[in-house]
Amino acid sequence: MTCHNYKDLMMGYLDNELTDEQKKQFEEHLSGCPECAGELEEFRKLKAITDEVTLVEPEDRIWQDYWNSVYNRIERSVGWIVFSVAAILLTIYGGFKLIEDIIKDATVGMLLKVGLLALIAGLAILFVSVLRERLHFWQKDRYKDVRR
Amino acid sequence: MTSVCQEEITAMRRCRRGSPEAFEVFVNRYMKNAYFIALGLVGNREDAMDLSQEAFIRAYRNIKHLKPDRKFFPWFYQILKNLCISHLRKRRYRQTSSLDAENCPEPAATTDCFSPEVVAERNELKDKVWQAIGKLDNKHREVIILRHFQNMSYEQIAEALYCNKGTITSRLYYARKRLEELLGTGKGGCINDMP
Numbered sequence: 001m002t003c004h005n006y007k008d009l010m011m012g013y014l015d016n017e018l019t020d021e022q023k024k025q026f027e028e029h030l031s032g033c034p035e036c037a038g039e040l041e042e043f044r045k046l047k048a049i050t051d052e053v054t055l056v057e058p059e060d061r062i063w064q065d066y067w068n069s070v071y072n073r074i075e076r077s078v079g080w081i082v083f084s085v086a087a088i089l090l091t092i093y094g095g096f097k098l099i100e101d102i103i104k105d106a107t108v109g110m111l112l113k114v115g116l117l118a119l120i121a122g123l124a125i126l127f128v129s130v131l132r133e134r135l136h137f138w139q140k141d142r143y144k145d146v147r148r
Numbered sequence: 149m150t151s152v153c154q155e156e157i158t159a160m161r162r163c164r165r166g167s168p169e170a171f172e173v174f175v176n177r178y179m180k181n182a183y184f185i186a187l188g189l190v191g192n193r194e195d196a197m198d199l200s201q202e203a204f205i206r207a208y209r210n211i212k213h214l215k216p217d218r219k220f221f222p223w224f225y226q227i228l229k230n231l232c233i234s235h236l237r238k239r240r241y242r243q244t245s246s247l248d249a250e251n252c253p254e255p256a257a258t259t260d261c262f263s264p265e266v267v268a269e270r271n272e273l274k275d276k277v278w279q280a281i282g283k284l285d286n287k288h289r290e291v292i293i294l295r296h297f298q299n300m301s302y303e304q305i306a307e308a309l310y311c312n313k314g315t316i317t318s319r320l321y322y323a324r325k326r327l328e329e330l331l332g333t334g335k336g337g338c339i340n341d342m343p
Contacts (some may be wrong), residue, residue, distance in 0.1 A: 008317040016300050050296050053277050054268045055187060062197070063331065067172050067180045070204045074168045077205065104188075131209045135225055 003036050009131050010036065156220055159250055161212045170188030171208045174220055174226075181221075181298060182228055190233040190239075190261035191282050199235055203228035225308040288323035291316060299306035 009026040012018040018026065030037050102108050103117060154172055162170030182203060187196035207224050211232065214223050238263070264275035264280025281292055292301045294299045327333075 007321045008314060011317040011320045011324075012302070015302070042323055042328060044334060046328055046331070048278055049273060049331070049333065050292070050327070053274045053281075053296070055266050055297065056193075056268045058183070058193075058197070058229060063179065066201070067175050070175050070201050070208075071168060071251075073174070073201060073205050074171070074208055077209075 003033060006033075006036055010040055010043065014040065014047060157216075160214070160216070160220065163208065168208060171204070171211075173218060174207070174224070175204050178221060178224065180224065182224070184297055185230055185290075186226060187227070187266060188281070188297055189229065189286070190235055191266070193266055195261070199231050200228065203231050206231070219307070220262060222308045224308065226310070229290065234284070240325060276331060277327075280301060280327055283330055284323060284326055291319045292323050292327070294319060306328065 004027065006029055008030075009018065009022055012022065013026050030040065099116060099120065103113055156177075159170045159173035175294060179200065182200035183196055186195065186199045186203075190196055203224065206227050207220075210227075214220065226296050262309065264270060264278050264310075267278050283290065288310070291305060294305045299303050300308070302313045302316050305316050309316070
């Protein structure tokens with residue numbers, strides 16, 4: 001094994017993660033390799049410096065309110081979903097009724113009726129097209145099962 | 149940290165049935181880990197608090213996708229990490245855009261938000277270490293955070309990152325090498341002389 005192969009053992013040695021056997025193997029290497037011994041010493045200094053850094057703990061009341069905050073956000077997000085679904089349904093229903101009334105209204109000119117129907121047909125085509133494209137890409141996406 | 153206890157199994161069953169109250173078990177158990185990991189990844193207290201809470205909300209919404217035999221924390225960690233990385237990306241984009249608007253040729257560092265004010269019992273050396281950690285790549289920073297600030301074992305880190313222990317030791321090696329470079333703790337480095 002070259003010194004490069006010992007880098008994993010060096011990290012394990014530094015962090016006390018080695019088995020007794022691995023520890024012995026690494027110490028044997030260290031005794032005959034001043035380069036690795038020097039590198040280990042540098043890492044020890046770095047670890048000592050890094051271990052000294054601790055982060056400011058937020059106040060107790062932040063932790064006491066933490067769950068409430070998460071719960072309220074969960075509840076609110078459910079509220080938004082219900083609200084959005086209801087708004088979409090009502091808009092579709094209202095739109096449908098409005099169009100129905102316009103089509104049935106004899107006083108409305110034929111040109112407006114045809115224009116309105118064309119507008120709806122155009123929107124429907126666009127919607128189906130985008131939906132089909134998305135579905136097609138999703139089925140062909142080789143990375144869809146990759147954990148992100 | 150990652151052992152699946154009966155309390156978690158029961159809570160997970162209740163969450164799957166749509167009880168948000170049952171999710172409190174997970175939040176209370178992992179909120180501090182979540183906050184400090186997010187703080188280590190994004191470097192800013194307010195963002196860390198918001199992202200950690202958002203990660204719990206997303207975890208609750210998607211808990212049905214977590215297989216019953218899988219542990220909660222490694223799965224949750226992936227959600228939190230992805231949120232933090234996405235946040236950093238947006239922050240970098242915003243900084244670059246605002247600089248472009250001012251015709252500034254130098255893009256801002258993503259780690260500008262690694263303010264040393266989050267460090268406890270501050271001194272010059274600790275401030276430098278924290279800012280150097282902020283300059284590491286995401287994959288190197290996360291192993292340093294999990295090892296040094298969360299005191300996680302290699303096995304726990306490997307489990308959280310869905311990789312093997314060899315990858316963790318290798319990343320730690322290169323992360324520490326990079327930290328040495330940034331801090332000048334290597335041979336002849338000036339920080340060696342500091343108390």
